[in-house]
Amino acid sequence: MYNQLNAPEESANPEGIFWFGNRFEKDIIMPFLQDLIADSNTYVCNSLWVDFTINTERGELRIKGETDPVVVDAEAQPLLPLEIKTKRSIDGLTKPNRHHKAQIHAYMRGLTKKHDYEVTDAIVLYGSRTNLDVTSFHVEFDPIFWEEVVLEWAESHTSYRLSDDLPPADPEYAWECNVCSYRHRCGQSSEPYADISPYGLLPEYTGYPQEKVRKYLEAHDGAVLTPTLAQQYPELASQHPVAKWQCVSCDAQFLWDEPDWDGDQSAPPLCPKCANNGTPAPLRSPQPDEQYQPQEADQDE
Template sequence: MGKPELRSRPGEAEDKGTSPRTLVERLQESTFGNWYRDREYAENIREGRPYFNGPPKVQPVSRHSPSRLLQCHRRSWYNHLNSAEEDGLPQGIFWFGTRFEEDLIMPFLSDTVTNKETYACNSLWVDYTVDTDHGEIRIKGETDPVIVDEDSVPLLLLEVKTKQSVDGLSEPNQHHRAQLHAYMYGLCEKYDTDLERAAIVYGSRSTLETEVFEVEFDQAFWEDTVLQWAADQTKYRTYGALPPAEPEHDWECKFCSYRERCGRGDREYSDSGPVGLLPIFSDYPRQSVVEYLDSHPDSKLTPTLAHNHPSLVENYGAYDWSCSACEARYSWNAIDPPSSSHAPRCPECRENGEKGWLSGPTPDEQLRIEGGEDVQ
């Protein structure tokens, strides 16, 4: 049975703006991602947080976010220095997590957990410093829901996380335990209270089932693991030393936005520094490229990315292709882009029977170019 054709209504020719075919065409031409980013941009201004709309800033070396504690040191170091992310942000997961917390968990807490003397609070801020053997560190962040008393003094801190499934969960993630410890310590200091227990609520994005774990403040874990991690990360940042790629769990590499730069991906990169775009890598999301270039005003698009995003060339410029075997250089649009992750052959070397490959400048060479040094 064939598909029915879209039939014109009487007067459709005169009213193209309301015809089904025109509406479908308008829907097809619209880009949901662009609409969503514009919506977030406007909402940030409306909510008084326009700083979220600009390129991210490099924070002081001693400042740490509770949500990033105990991550792979190299991943955290790249993130701190605003390296270009190789994957787009999981906006769908973020959106679901926010809706799950605000539309379901908050009403659930108010209806079933609190009573006439307790209340469910959306979030509380912590901002404090701790002295360590490696110097002072600062921890700043915003909690998930907190059960408070009538004076807004916290009674029970919660951390809400969503997962594809909660089946088989037997204990909370160490990252999440560390996050709760950072919040508990900060809230105790801020409100001069003893907050020794918290809870992690894991929610399934497919079934909405939940799994709850109680977390007790562990002084040894806090000092020997969490604060030691923060102190070590501060040291890496201070001295600009590339940290080891030693994640606690193997799955961190799979979901890491810097796995190619690090050397844990599918291409032949390894141990790259934080600055610069990988020369042949073509999978950077457009938004990631724009944010990186805005954060590094002297940077340009690699030739590969210039082919992927030609509309950005006018604003940001593009590096030339250069040959690995001879001194030949070509404009980004003079050479067809590679069809895979392999570099294109140098035309001059091909004519001379030599093996030369074209590439944009390496991250280290890009850094030298930005510093005013010409790279041949």
């Protein structure tokens, strides 16, 4: 849901993993498959597009995506779709991950609907990013797995999305939260946040990569930079509006660079007004729902 509603991402993209996955598929797996399989009756295509709808108890759902390499016949009809994944290590891997199995089931069902004949077999292939070891698993389409796992996931996710509710932080694998771009916002970190709405920047969080902050501000009309991030990325503060500091005691507000502060998150700046009155009080960044500036309506001349 955070991703669908364009919440600001808290970490940089794993470009190295993306690059390796792309090169592994194109430079290693594709040539291997072409040498192994391609003949006068079959060949390997890079990918096929699937886009189909299914009827569920929660209404009609649409599933679309692009496969990894597919073995096809001379008429370009799909015979064997593959799902290529990379891992740091494949030691001890005895079966495909359940969400990878679900993904290839969706592709099999989509190809079946698109070509009007049953695509019932697929391969999930894993490669190690450490030593290039490879292992693969044959996956046969399982109607029970499709109904009880894949469709249940799709229905559940759609239900949360339509009601604007966050799904529970209950990942399939424990490590998933550690690599999630929204774990601080969700509450799966040491930061004092949980179930924050997808709008606005976390008040005191300074781990946002600069480029992610820039893209977020450019994509959302009325979005403003927090004072803490303005202190960290002054060049962004010169290009985008910045929210004001707010005193927790007297409700006075100050420009982001007005208080004398060294940027130490463990010691927020003090309110100059309260300090002058002999009762020092800290300043805070505005909460996410306080960060948007109202946009003026267009006026007819």
